[in-house]
Amino acid sequence: MSLYFHLRAVPPSALRNSANWLQRLFEDDWDTVRRRIDRHREEMLDHHYVDHDTLYAGAPPHRTKEGPGGHVILGGRPVPHHDPEEPPFLLLTAAQVAQVAVFLISADIEALWRGVRDDLLPRYGGPQTEQETHALFTATHRDLTAFYTQTAEYGDAVVKCLLR
Incomplete structure (x- = not known):
C-alpha cells in the first residue's frame, strides 16, 4: 500500500472544522474541489514525507516542533479523523502559511541538506x-516553496491529510 501526504490550499471562508468535511475535501476529484472552494492548489508527497519533515524541522536532538520550519510538512492544528484508526487532519492558518512561505523562500536548501544528509x-x-x-x-x-508562496499570496489556509 502506498502512502501519500496531501497538502491542499483552502480559502479560510470555505474551511470547515469538521472531520467529515475535511474527509470529503480529499475524497472529491479536483474539479469538484475547485467548484466548492473556488480554486485549487495542492501538493502531494510520497511515503518519504517524514524525511522531508526532517529536512525542515531538523534531525534530533535539534528538532523544531513549532514555527515555520516545523510547520512545512507535519505542523498544524490536529483535527481528529472520524475514524480513530486514521491519523488526524492538520490545519495551518493563513498566517502560519505566510510564515512558512517566508521560511521556505529564505531557506538555504544546501545548508538544510548538509544538516541532515548523514541521517537521510x-x-x-x-x-x-x-x-x-x-x-x-x-x-x-x-515545489513546496511554490505551493506555500502562491497559497500565502491568496491568503489561504492549508489542510493536510495522509492518504493510503
Missing part, C-alpha cells in the same frame, strides 16, 4: 546515491 542518505541507498537524493529533496523544496 542511508535510507536512499547511501553515499553513492547522494546526487539523485539531493536532487529529489531540492525539487521537492522548489
